[in-house]
Amino acid sequence: MNEIESRIPVTIVTGYLGSGKTTFLNHILKNTEEKAAVIVNEFGDIGIDDQLIEQTNEEIIEINSGCICCNVRKDLIDTLSMLSFSKKESMVEYDRVIIETTGLADPAPVVQTFLMDKDMIEDYVIDSVCTLVDAQHISRHLDHQGEALSQIAFADTVLVNKIDLVDHDQLEHLTKRLERINPTASLYLCRNSQISLDKVLDTYSFDLQEKISINPDFLNEDHHHHEDEVSSLSIREDKPLSLKKLNLWFSFLVQIEGERLYRYKGVLNIEGEEKRYVFQGVHMLFAGEAGSDWGKSSRQSELVFIGKNLDKDRLTEQFRKCVAE
Numbered sequence: 001m002n003e004i005e006s007r008i009p010v011t012i013v014t015g016y017l018g019s020g021k022t023t024f025l026n027h028i029l030k031n032t033e034e035k036a037a038v039i040v041n042e043f044g045d046i047g048i049d050d051q052l053i054e055q056t057n058e059e060i061i062e063i064n065s066g067c068i069c070c071n072v073r074k075d076l077i078d079t080l081s082m083l084s085f086s087k088k089e090s091m092v093e094y095d096r097v098i099i100e101t102t103g104l105a106d107p108a109p110v111v112q113t114f115l116m117d118k119d120m121i122e123d124y125v126i127d128s129v130c131t132l133v134d135a136q137h138i139s140r141h142l143d144h145q146g147e148a149l150s151q152i153a154f155a156d157t158v159l160v161n162k163i164d165l166v167d168h169d170q171l172e173h174l175t176k177r178l179e180r181i182n183p184t185a186s187l188y189l190c191r192n193s194q195i196s197l198d199k200v201l202d203t204y205s206f207d208l209q210e211k212i213s214i215n216p217d218f219l220n221e222d223h224h225h226h227e228d229e230v231s232s233l234s235i236r237e238d239k240p241l242s243l244k245k246l247n248l249w250f251s252f253l254v255q256i257e258g259e260r261l262y263r264y265k266g267v268l269n270i271e272g273e274e275k276r277y278v279f280q281g282v283h284m285l286f287a288g289e290a291g292s293d294w295g296k297s298s299r300q301s302e303l304v305f306i307g308k309n310l311d312k313d314r315l316t317e318q319f320r321k322c323v324a325e
Ligand SMILES: Nc1nc2c(ncn2[C@@H]2O[C@H](COP(=O)(O)OP(=O)(O)OP(=O)(O)O)[C@@H](O)[C@H]2O)c(=O)[nH]1
Pocket: 015, 016, 017, 018, 019, 020, 021, 022, 023, 024, 049, 102, 103, 132, 161, 162, 163, 164, 165, 190, 191, 192, 193
């Protein structure tokens, strides 16, 4: 059993208020044989969502003491520790954890919980971050609400929901806008959050080790759109890179720009290394490790940043300086 299989997969469901998260959760619970432990976070003191979830055979735990992304990260860790303990001790059985965040949550701290806490890293692996989008209202939210942008920036899977409420042109305009914000995510159109579950479960689309190479389409971005503060930058480089220079640059970069670097990931060609170097990060937190062998495939570095007000020319220039001499 490899490391990923031995850990508990986590699906993080996010999306702005009313976008269809609970509908999506119900869709998953109704259509999978798996047993899920569901963590629902609501903003107010009184939880409503647990009453809206059509209970089948899952455990539902509510965290109501605040927004999961702000003051209740400790509650989240406590809940997850309790869940993994009770699973190990065979007190409860479940195959995955699904977390539904509040519509106002910035998913970054939730994601970080799984990347920085030692026990969480041992017990859990993020399968995917699914962001629901209300096709009718999202444009307005994107114009004014930072959380809506960051929810899209963090997703590896974007479900454009409520497509019955918009016409073809609106939908086309919206999908282009979403692709500019996050060109690395898989984007699906749906109604009533209905989507084939193989598109959203066990995809390990958050984990670069599973995917290993970045979709080349990421790099076909049109660099001339600037309507959103949050955008992406993709860089490709054929020459081998110096790991030492990269590490120094990244340490510098996350200190200086970490706040606005929402998400970055790369598969890199390091000088003298037989294996790909895979790294990813969320704001100031980043981690890199050796991936699979290059073998006979052409060695090429691919790197994607998603962030706010990115200085694309400067980032590209700094990255090129990491080429090995
Ligand atoms: N017309 C239409 N309505 C939908 C669709 N999907 C969900 N809804 C409705 O939209 C409303 C909000 O859906 P929820 O699933 O509760 O959304 P949510 O994201 O969980 O909402 P919050 O938890 O309040 O943020 C409900 O009345 C749903 O029935 C859709 O594709 N089309």
